[in-house]
Amino acid sequence: MVLATNIVRRAGSANYSVRKRMPKDLWQAFGNKLIWRSLGTPDPEEAKRRARRVLDELDREFDDMRARTSMSEHDIQEAVWSRYNELVDADERFRQDQPDGDDLDEIWRHLEAEFGEFDLQAYRIFETIRDRIEHDQAERAQRLTALKIGTSRGDTQLVAGAVMKVAKAKRVALPKGSSDYKKLAQGLQRAELEALQRAQERDEGDFSGVPRDRLVKPPVAAPAAAPGRSIPALFERYVRENPKNVKPDTLAQTRMAVKLFIGYVGERSPVTVIDKLRVGDWKDLLLRYPVKAAETKIFAGLSLEEIVACNDALPEEQRKPPISPKTVNRYMAGLSAFANWLVPQGHLPANPLLDMFITVEKDTSKPVFSTEELTTLFSSPLFTGCQSDEKLALIAQPGNLQIRDHRYWLPLVMLWSGARPAEIAQLLVKDVREQHGKWIMHITEEGSDDKSMKTKGSMRVVPIHTELVRLGFVDFAKAQKEKGEKHLFPEAERNSRGQMAAKFSRDFGRYLEKVAIKEGRGPSLYSFRHGSADALRRAEYLDEEFAMILGHAKHTQTGRYGHLPEGMLRQRVELVEAIAYPGLDLSHLYPATRQGF
Structure with a gap:
């Protein structure tokens, strides 16, 4: 039978789903996104019947959203x-990050060692710092x-x-x-x-100031400052202290783990319930906990135990598979981080989770693209022209629309630099510049509050490969500067966990499936980084020699502030230029041989 175009089977599922675009009048607040709802049936006739009810529910949800046009x-x-x-x-x-007198002396000695005594450029860098x-x-x-x-x-x-x-x-x-x-x-x-x-x-040295404007004050209903002894209260203290100074994404994962544990023991439980007996029972439940439980309607409002019981009671064809042991260990690690903090605070005698993790065989394989796969990929519609820049299915179809934002450039820049996708996606226009006659990328957290690095040693100067220059990357950066853009890729966004370009990383894996480069496990966006490391090894460089190119070296002032002596830059240029992929020809992507740049 013929189904409406919004009733389809999604990749990897036998059941039908219905899709509906967010109404245009709600885009400003909620984004122009496509809403998907599973119909829970592989039967087309039944799917058609259920779709009417689901679409009506979505319309009611949209009406509710429209009703939320005010704030308390x-x-x-x-x-x-x-x-x-x-x-x-x-x-x-x-202010805490500013160098003091001793730091400045150390920086100057470092710069003198790099540039030479009385060097003018060294002094200018020092002056900037x-x-x-x-x-x-x-x-x-x-x-x-x-x-x-x-x-x-x-x-x-x-x-x-x-x-x-x-x-x-x-x-x-x-x-x-x-x-x-x-x-x-x-x-x-x-x-x-x-x-x-x-x-x-x-x-002026006065750190005692408080707001004088009556509008700028704590909300009346703000929680009391003195925390209690419950798990939620102490966890908020842990978050505020952030003893290991971990990233927001890591804290968010820890919060999810603690929330799951609270869902088992109860919100009012004292932290002393974090013991081996209860943690062991919790771990057993996690091993049966269904994937994407938080997104599943039938589990809404249920406790951890109730979700597991509800899933177990479903017919086998509707039952969701459990999360992987690796994911269970991730939740255990989150609760363990919190328990580690509780011990020296006097709330726990010891961390009960230390010897309770599941043994998981580590997968050391790092899939990379073959030359044939790279040729197929860079001849596919994402790079040569597609039908739409919004729907993934149409991006994978040949057409006349040229995509030239981060989705086009991230794979290419990763291929010829080995940089991480987030590092490239958060580049500022001024981070791509000429130094000693060579074009470089300055990968750094400097210059913008929303930048972040995996480690301090990740900050570095990476020369731009001549193949990237031929592909038009430098011209693209110049064009962005002429347009007045601050960010090189303004369309690239962080997700709710603060991860840069995470959506594209996920979509790229799906795109590889649509253009028949992989099925199931296989190469991913990160494979370009692994491939560039392999290319440098093929050129007979040792891992230690190219560590600074990939961001594995120790933290340096040159990495942070982006100024290299000419000799050091020349060495890095030689390293980057050694990245090569025999048999790969990208000349069809050069600006002179394609339209629509």
């Missing part, structure tokens, strides 16, 4: 207070003046981005001229004014 006073107050603290904390971190606080003060003064003018005139355009960020996080569609939009915008603007005034006070 508490939500607005919470957002304003959060913005103030975010900016004050950022200023504090900036030394005077960072003065440059920051000048920028803050300009921002403060602009905000004061805007606030006095009721103009909140300077904080429009911050307003949209809050609205998106709260899942509320705020019409721009609405009363709540104005309240939120003015509150965020005044919060930034207060934060900038705190920074000025700190410039």
Whole structure:
């Protein structure tokens, strides 16, 4: 029978699903995304019948979203207070990162060793590092003046981005001229004014300042500062302290693990319930815990034990498979990190999880692309022309639409540099520049608050391979600069866990399946990084010799600030130019031989 085009089987599933685009009037708040709902049946007639009910449910959900066009006073107050603290904390971190006198002496000795005694370039680099606080003060003064003018005139355009960020996080569609939009915008603007005034006070050595604006204050319903002894209360203390200074994504994973444990023992339980007996029972439940349980409607509102029991009771064809032992270990590791902190705090005598992990055979294989697979990939529609730049199925179909954003460049830059996808995706336009007559990428967390590195040693200067120059990468960077872009790839975004270009990494794996390069396990976006390392080994370089190219070397000032002596840069150019893939021809992608750049 003929089904509507929005009732389809998704890859890897025998059951039908229905899809519906988010209505256009909700895009601003919730994004232009495609909503998928499983129909739970492989029978086309039954799928057609169920689809009508599911689509009606989606329409009701959209109506509910439209109804959320306002924010409570508490939500607005919470957002304003959060913005103030975010900016004050950022200023504090900036100051803590400034080098003191001893640090500056060490930096100067390092620069002298790199550039030579009395070198002018070394002094300019040193001057830039030394005077960072003065440059920051000048920028803050300009921002403060602009905000004061805007606030006095009721103009909140300077904080429009911050307003949209809050609205998106709260899942509320705020019409721009609405009363709540104005309240939120003015509150965020005044919060930034207060934060900038705190920074000025700190410039003069006064760290005692508090907000004087009555609008910038903690929300009335904020939780009491003194924590209790329950697991949730102590976990929030752990998050605030962040003893190992882990990244937000790692904290989010730990939070999920602790939340799952709380789902088993109860929210009001004292931390002393984290013992071997209960952890062992929890681990046993996790080994039966279904994949994507949080996204499954029938499990909504159920406890951990109830979810496992509910899944076990389903007919075999509907039963979800359990999460993998590797995932169980990840949850165990999250709870273990929290338990490690509880021990020296006096809440636990010892960490009960230390010898309770599941033995999982480590997969040391790192799939890379063959020359044939690379040829197929770079001759496929993503690189040569496709039918649409939105739907993955149409991106995999030949057409006249040229994609030239991060989805095009990330694979190519990874192929010829070995850089990580997130490192490339977060590059600023100014990070691609000429040095000693050679084009380089400065991979660093400097220059933007939303940048992050895997480690301090990941910051480095990577010469741009001549093949990338021929492919038009430098010209692309120049074009972005002429357009006034700050970010090289402004379309690349972080996911809710703070991971850069995570969506593209996931979609790229699916794209490889659609163009018949892999089926099931096989190469992924990261395979380009592994492949470049293999290419350097083929060129008879040792891993230690190219560690600094891949970001595995120790932290250096040159890596952080992006200035290399000419001789050192020449050595790195030789290394990068040694990356080669015999038999691979990308000349059809050169700007002179293709249209639509």
